[in-house]
Amino acid sequence: MSRNRRLKLQIFRVAVFLVLGAFFLVPIGAMFEFSTRGVTEEAPRTLNAWLTIAQTPDLVAAIFASLALAVLTSLGMLLLLVPTMIWVRLRLPHLSRVIEFLCLLPLTIPAIVLVAGLAPIYLWMNLNISDSILTLAFVYLILVLPYAYRALYTGLAAIDVKTLAEAARSLGANWGTVMLRVIVPNMSVAILNACLLSVAVVLGEFTIANLLNYVNLQVAIALLGRANATVSIAVAVASLMFAFILLVILSFFGRPRTRVEPEPGIPFPGLTAGGPR
Amino acid sequence: MTIYANGVWLYQLRGLAPVYTYFQIPLMVLVFLPALDGIRPQWREATESLGGGTWHYWRYIAGPLLAPAFFGGTLLLFANAFSAYATAAALINQGSIIASLLIANTLTSEVGLASPGIASALALVMVVLVAIVMVLYTVLQRRTSRWLQ
Numbered sequence: 001m002s003r004n005r006r007l008k009l010q011i012f013r014v015a016v017f018l019v020l021g022a023f024f025l026v027p028i029g030a031m032f033e034f035s036t037r038g039v040t041e042e043a044p045r046t047l048n049a050w051l052t053i054a055q056t057p058d059l060v061a062a063i064f065a066s067l068a069l070a071v072l073t074s075l076g077m078l079l080l081l082v083p084t085m086i087w088v089r090l091r092l093p094h095l096s097r098v099i100e101f102l103c104l105l106p107l108t109i110p111a112i113v114l115v116a117g118l119a120p121i122y123l124w125m126n127l128n129i130s131d132s133i134l135t136l137a138f139v140y141l142i143l144v145l146p147y148a149y150r151a152l153y154t155g156l157a158a159i160d161v162k163t164l165a166e167a168a169r170s171l172g173a174n175w176g177t178v179m180l181r182v183i184v185p186n187m188s189v190a191i192l193n194a195c196l197l198s199v200a201v202v203l204g205e206f207t208i209a210n211l212l213n214y215v216n217l218q219v220a221i222a223l224l225g226r227a228n229a230t231v232s233i234a235v236a237v238a239s240l241m242f243a244f245i246l247l248v249i250l251s252f253f254g255r256p257r258t259r260v261e262p263e264p265g266i267p268f269p270g271l272t273a274g275g276p277r
Numbered sequence: 278m279t280i281y282a283n284g285v286w287l288y289q290l291r292g293l294a295p296v297y298t299y300f301q302i303p304l305m306v307l308v309f310l311p312a313l314d315g316i317r318p319q320w321r322e323a324t325e326s327l328g329g330g331t332w333h334y335w336r337y338i339a340g341p342l343l344a345p346a347f348f349g350g351t352l353l354l355f356a357n358a359f360s361a362y363a364t365a366a367a368l369i370n371q372g373s374i375i376a377s378l379l380i381a382n383t384l385t386s387e388v389g390l391a392s393p394g395i396a397s398a399l400a401l402v403m404v405v406l407v408a409i410v411m412v413l414y415t416v417l418q419r420r421t422s423r424w425l426q
Contacts, residue, residue, distance in 0.1 A: 027299075052419050107409070108356070110359075110404075110407065113380075113400040116396045116397050119384060206363035207366075210363075211384060
């Protein structure tokens, strides 16, 4: 490659980086600027909006509800997916395409469509079982399936599950020991990834909670935006920062030991998991 | 600088477009970058040894190779924007100017105008449209993987 062309390429790269960086960072900076504004235009900078977060009971309740949902969803996802995927890999490999299709389906079905179908079920559940916000964990479990599946799949593909399982079995381990003490420790990074992605999805969820009349973090932000805009923006910045931190953790620990090429034909918008659409 | 010289457009249909780009650009990058990675430098060298310039390379080699991946990504973005709800709901408080808002409003009307039947019908239309898009996407994806990857 000639020197001239390399220089041109470098300039192009820097230009794209600067333009897109500004495009994505300026609004976040503007949000932070707005959240520190005083009441009038001449008023000095103040952190009042940030301090008010802790004094808004509705908001605190919503934050804790979202965190509880994130934990419940992650646990449920692990309980459901890890044994299923190990079992399918070891004993039922012909089912792997079916499982994959089922797990990736929620990516393509719009959340709003899910709500239209789920509304009657939740109406019944509210009346007969519980109207706690924590029941949302059931839907969120479905929502996080694609992301968790891809993360766990990468982890499982990187280790030789069959050999590990046969070795453990021949030494007298039962299936519980094989899964919990042999395979799971070998895919701990993938499990961490799946959990972080699930947390990001759950904390960013708005559509389903809003339409089923539950107040989670994002719904609280949207409601508050109509009453007290600066506080609402402050919470939004805080939740964005939290998601960034999660993704940074993910990018540090998230590398599988051996690189596994994602199968063609499957979109993996892992990073777009966070935040409502 | 006044961005509202022609009226406050942010809360209208055209206001949604710039806001949607904030979740569309990352998705396109994630979908399209693997295709770019599949381009081999040897192809460029082959073009040059046959006397072709930059224009020939992009017009006859890289362009056609990347086209299926690009249109596949575009289809995915279409489905994504079509099914988005949260952004529009947070931005627009009144009226149902897009399908997802209309579903939401017919599902949970606060003034007794709820008609879950209409919401379900609209949701079904959405599912059918998204299914068509995904089938087309799979076809294009298969075409992409013929040369790239």
